[in-house]
Amino acid sequence: MILFLDFDGVLHPEGEDHILNGGADFCFLPRLEALLREFPHVKIVISSSWREQLLYQSLLKPFSSDIRARILGATPHSGFGLPPPYRKREGEILAWLQLHDAVDEPWVALDDAYWQFDHCKDHLVVCSSFVGFDDKACAELRARFEGASR
Ligand SMILES: [Mg+2]
Incomplete structure (x- = not known):
């Protein structure tokens, strides 16, 4: 199982300029890491x-070392994704799966940009941009992880 992970609107609410002010917020990362520790195959x-x-x-810096060890990489930059009719982000994810010979691997995308997914909407666990990874998104992601480990 692979988790494709977005940051803004997921690991912290969208709306502040986290890069320019130099302050990595990542207030929901501990919640996500706690969930990931229950599912070591992800x-x-x-x-x-x-x-x-x-x-x-x-x-990789914001992640705890045990979780960091489970990060395989990042999706290819835009332009290297699949062309339309795929949306930008789902195209980048599918390109990563192809490049890594992993098209048959179960995967889920945790993202607030639902409009970036069309063909692969069923793989998406969506966060609300101004809320982030809340209890509801956490429960939904847990259900996906549980489904994949059955
Ligand atoms: Mg986002």
């Missing part, structure tokens, strides 16, 4: 647009 790929602006090592 690997992580970063799909956030932060990957286009920060070095890979900087992207």
